[in-house]
Amino acid sequence: MNLIVAVDNNWAIGNKNKLLNSIPEDMKFFRTTTTNKVVIMGRKTLESFPNGLPLKKRVNIVISANPDYHVKDAIVVPSVDAAMAEAKKYNTEDIYVIGGESIYRQMLPYCDVAHVTRMDYCYEADTWFPNLDADEEWMVVAESEERTYFDLEYRFVLYARKSSREKMQGYIESHCME
Numbered sequence: 667m668n669l670i671v672a673v674d675n676n677w678a679i680g681n682k683n684k685l686l687n688s689i690p691e692d693m694k695f696f697r698t699t700t701t702n703k704v705v706i707m708g709r710k711t712l713e714s715f716p717n718g719l720p721l722k723k724r725v726n727i728v729i730s731a732n733p734d735y736h737v738k739d740a741i742v743v744p745s746v747d748a749a750m751a752e753a754k755k756y757n758t759e760d761i762y763v764i765g766g767e768s769i770y771r772q773m774l775p776y777c778d779v780a781h782v783t784r785m786d787y788c789y790e791a792d793t794w795f796p797n798l799d800a801d802e803e804w805m806v807v808a809e810s811e812e813r814t815y816f817d818l819e820y821r822f823v824l825y826a827r828k829s830s831r832e833k834m835q836g837y838i839e840s841h842c843m844e
């Protein structure tokens with residue numbers, strides 16, 4: 667199972683239920699990586715999307731403890747365990763945890779690979795991702811060149827769980843970026 671996230675220098679990911687920035691190339695990367703795949707998200711992240719609608723051409727699994735919460739074209743599940751049970755129906759390499767903070771934190775232990783867009787800036791924020799550079803279980807396996815969007819520098823970094831590296835080698839090789 668994979669995750670995909672964009673973080674700033676403090677590993678911040680959001681503010682007031684919005685992303686910190688929208689870099690067109692990063693949005694494209696997110697779209698290309700997750701299209702025709704399965705995405706798992708928290709209820710707040712779904713509601714942060716345009717019109718609160720699920721992502722097209724993807725299986726959307728949304729976690730909410732509210733039993734009355736229903737969303738057209740999404741599978742709503744009541745817990746992380748239920749999301750994992752639903753995810754088991756698919757190939758593990760095709761599953762992407764897409765946030766937000768609460769879901770990343772709870773599902774990180776199940777993830778083998780993390781696609782992290784590192785933005786070289788410190789934004790005002792109220793949600794964060796765990797610092798993978800400070801986590802001994804994770805390592806950087808690939809990194810893009812630095813890129814720029816106006817005056818913002820950013821790069822795509824691929825992290826892998828050390829214990830999953832061998833198992834994920836094929837996936838890692840097919841997802842390396844220049």
Ligand SMILES: NC(=O)c1ccc[n+]([C@@H]2O[C@H](COP(=O)([O-])OP(=O)(O)OC[C@H]3O[C@@H](n4cnc5c(N)ncnc54)[C@H](OP(=O)(O)O)[C@@H]3O)[C@@H](O)[C@H]2O)c1
Nearest residue numbers: 671672680683684685708709710711730731765766767768
């Ligand atoms: N930078 C990025 O790549 C990125 C990606 C995604 C999101 N974000 C940002 O992250 C922020 C949102 O993060 P967040 O942590 O506030 O919200 P979130 O994780 O998206 O959603 C939280 C909601 O998920 C449900 N939930 C979480 N754990 C659950 C559990 N164990 N059982 C049942 N339901 C559970 C609850 O919904 P109910 O209240 O309905 O029960 C909870 O309120 C936003 O600012 C968003 O823009 C950033």
